[in-house]
Amino acid sequence: MKKTISFLLVLGMLLSLPACGGTPAGQSSSAPPVSSRVTEDLPAVSSEETQPEQSQSVDTPAGSNILIAYFTWADNTVVEDPGSVDADATTSASVLVPGNAAKLAAWIQQEVGGDLHSIVVEEPYSSDYDECLDRAADEKADNARPALASHVDNMEDYDIVFLGFPNWWYTLPMPVLTFVEEYDWSGKTVIPFVTHGTGGLSSTIQDLTAALPEDVTILEPIGVYRPDVDDSQPAVQEWIENLDIDVS
Ligand SMILES: Cc1cc2nc3c(=O)[nH]c(=O)nc-3n(C[C@H](O)[C@H](O)[C@H](O)COP(=O)(O)O)c2cc1C
Secondary structure, three states: OOOOOOEEEEOOOOOOOOOOOOOOOOOOEOOOOOOOOOOOOOOOOEEEEEOOOOOOOOOOOOOOOOOEOHHHHHEEEEOOOOOHHHOOOOOOOOOOOOOOHHHHHHHHHHHHOOEEEEEOOOOEOOHHHHHHHHHHHHHHHHOOOOOOOOOOOOHHHHEEEEEEEEOOOOOHHHHHHHHHOOOOOOEEEEEEEEEEOOOOOOOOHHHHHHHHHOOOOEEOOOOEEHHHHOHHHHHHHHHHHOOOOOOO
């Protein structure tokens, strides 16, 4: 039975985006299911341009029934001049690895174990923010399904899938929909984790829910405002403690 439960928490809702004046959409442990949370007109982020190389999926010991899959810009771009990256630009979307969603994924793995999987497109996005924005906007407008270069060979082995991504244009990055549509999710439990700017979760969870079969159980997501990501491990721990999952 598909069910979207209340949000547990969202960190930091202070405005820090340079070109965006939206009010952050916050969620708390008592918040209702995600709906109507689009508050930001522009997905404004800084235009830092770089990054080192892409990270790869890392497997934990065999036998786990938990997958932690995530999409992050930093794993989906190529930076010509890594030396130009402003590593201190914590309030901005970054092409530096690990990306924000990857940081959350690593902390989730510390708590529950499981296997990490980075969702990577065949054609990397530009490391230029404006160009990345434009392509993402086009893909959303076209309801595109960008081809993926990374795949999960044994999805049938996983009962619980943590699925993480940034808010892109108030919804999921389109490659996450490619990922979702690639597998049989029937009977699985999906636990979203989202990192975002001032737009909060926007329509991410509704759109993810719509893309999954009816018999998927969707547990309460966590949303983390990007300037707060680096300090969010305790919040991630608390969120997981309150999830109705057996990770023993
Ligand atoms: C193409 C693009 C579109 C974005 N759109 C939004 C948006 O609509 N709302 C929002 O709150 N943040 C938006 N952001 C900001 C990201 O959600 C935020 O920076 C996130 O922490 C990035 O996570 P990542 O490092 O895992 O990619 C956007 C960023 C990019 C690159």
